[in-house]
Amino acid sequence: MLHTIEVDYAIPEQGAAVMQMLNEYAMDPMGGGEPLSPFVRDNLLRELAHRPGVVTVLALDDDRPVGMIMSFEGFSTFACKPLLNLHDVVVTQSYRGKGVLRLMLNELEQIARRIGCCKLTMEILEGNRHAMAAYRAHGFAGFELDPAMGQAVFWQKKL
Numbered sequence: 112m113l114h115t116i117e118v119d120y121a122i123p124e125q126g127a128a129v130m131q132m133l134n135e136y137a138m139d140p141m142g143g144g145e146p147l148s149p150f151v152r153d154n155l156l157r158e159l160a161h162r163p164g165v166v167t168v169l170a171l172d173d174d175r176p177v178g179m180i181m182s183f184e185g186f187s188t189f190a191c192k193p194l195l196n197l198h199d200v201v202v203t204q205s206y207r208g209k210g211v212l213r214l215m216l217n218e219l220e221q222i223a224r225r226i227g228c229c230k231l232t233m234e235i236l237e238g239n240r241h242a243m244a245a246y247r248a249h250g251f252a253g254f255e256l257d258p259a260m261g262q263a264v265f266w267q268k269k270l
Contacts, residue, residue, distance in 0.1 A: 113177070113211070115218040118167035120160035128169055130156065132179035136201035141239055166195055166226075168218045170202070170211045178202040178211040180219055182231075190229040195219065197233035200242075212242075216249050234265040 118125045130152065136142040147155075159165050164184030170177050181199035186192075197219070202211045216231075223231055233251065235243060253262035 113170065113172050113209075113214065115168055115170050115214055117218070117222060118169055120156060120165075120167075125169065126156040126160075128171075128176035129159075129167055129179060129181070132169070132176050132201050132203075133181070133199060135203065136179075136199055139201070139204075141236060142199075142201070164193075166219065166222055168215045168222070170206075170215050172206070176203075177206040178215050180215045182219060184226075184228075185232070187229050192227055192229035194228050194230045194232055195223045197231060200233075207241075212245050213249060 116125070118129055120126055120129075130147075133155070134147045134152075137145060137147050159167070162183075166182045166184065168180045168182075170179070179199065179201050180197055182195045182197050185194045185196050187194050200212070200215075220231065231251070232254070233246070235246065237243075255262045
């Protein structure tokens with residue numbers, strides 16, 4: 112039976128499911144196409160367990176992990192409220208198109224409302240058209256303050 116849970120990093124089985132899903136995502140072309148490094152495999156769960164504002168949702172088919180959303184709390188200065196940023200999202204290949212993403216987004220939205228968030232934010236690769244359509248169907252849209260200035264663009268500088 113398909114259901115979702117909010118991950119408790121003190122429960123080893125839930126941490127193992129997170130690592131399984133994250134590695135599956137990392138090996139997908141949308142995640143870079145390579146498995147997680149030994150450093151990440153050895154340290155990530157401990158780091159996540161100690162960081163405030165980590166919210167992770169797992170989708171399970173009975174006990175089998177089939178999807179995950181890793182999100183982190185941020186803060187909106189204009190709203191003076193917290194927000195959740197979807198950082199990693201994965202659905203197992205054989206479960207795509209079966210409502211897993213919708214189920215996880217509904218769970219994450221409930222959590223966000225419970226902790227007083229004003230919005231959910233995310234980045235997505237522009238070539239991931241199927242996922243974009245799914246997010247749009249759930250109410251996500253590009254961010255802009257003034258249409259004349261255009262939509263926000265996500266950049267990075269690796270350190």
